[in-house]
Amino acid sequence: MPFCPSCGYEYKKDVITCPDCHRTLVEKLPEERPVKDTQLISIYSLPGMVYAEMVKEALEKAGIRCIIKSDVMTSGLQSKGSQSVGGSCQILVDKKNKKKALDILHTMVDHI
Ligand SMILES: [Zn+2]
Numbered sequence: 001m002p003f004c005p006s007c008g009y010e011y012k013k014d015v016i017t018c019p020d021c022h023r024t025l026v027e028k029l030p031e032e033r034p035v036k037d038t039q040l041i042s043i044y045s046l047p048g049m050v051y052a053e054m055v056k057e058a059l060e061k062a063g064i065r066c067i068i069k070s071d072v073m074t075s076g077l078q079s080k081g082s083q084s085v086g087g088s089c090q091i092l093v094d095k096k097n098k099k100k101a102l103d104i105l106h107t108m109v110d111h112i
Contacts, residue, residue, distance in 0.1 A: 002027060006060050021060055039095040040067060044105055045088050052089035058108055059093065064101050067092040 002011050002025035004018035017024055046052045052068045059066045069090040093101040 006063070006065065008065070040092040041095050041098060042069070042090040042092050043098055043101055044091045046091065047088055049087075049089055052091060055091055055105060055108060058104055059091075059101055062100065062104055064093055064097045064104070066097075066101065 001013065002015060003009065004011065004021055004023055005026050006018060006021035006023045009018060009020070011018070011025055015025060044055070046055065049068070049070060052070070056066050056068055069092055070087060091101075091105070
């Protein structure tokens with residue numbers, strides 16, 4: 001079964017590239033620890049999912065796996081009406097990628 005080297009998702013045999021990361025799938029994942037063993041830390045907070053997605057894309061292009069943690073999604077009970085668009089999003093990366101990710105982020109922030 002092919003795997004995406006970027007997000008680690010497993011695909012069916014006839015899939016060649018990951019639709020999310022646009023990376024060519026590999027037969028086996030490179031030497032990488034399972035997600036549960038990686039230590040994800042929050043490196044940055046962005047004012048919305050759009051920005052977070054931009055950052056995620058840039059990081060993944062650089063080979064850094066990252067996860068977006070949205071306050072909107074985790075807050076569960078929303079009592080302030082339906083205004084959930086403005087919630088902040090945390091960018092989480094593996095601890096070992098923190099410096100590299102921050103470098104990329106800082107070059108991006110000027111453009112956001
Ligand atoms: Zn992928």
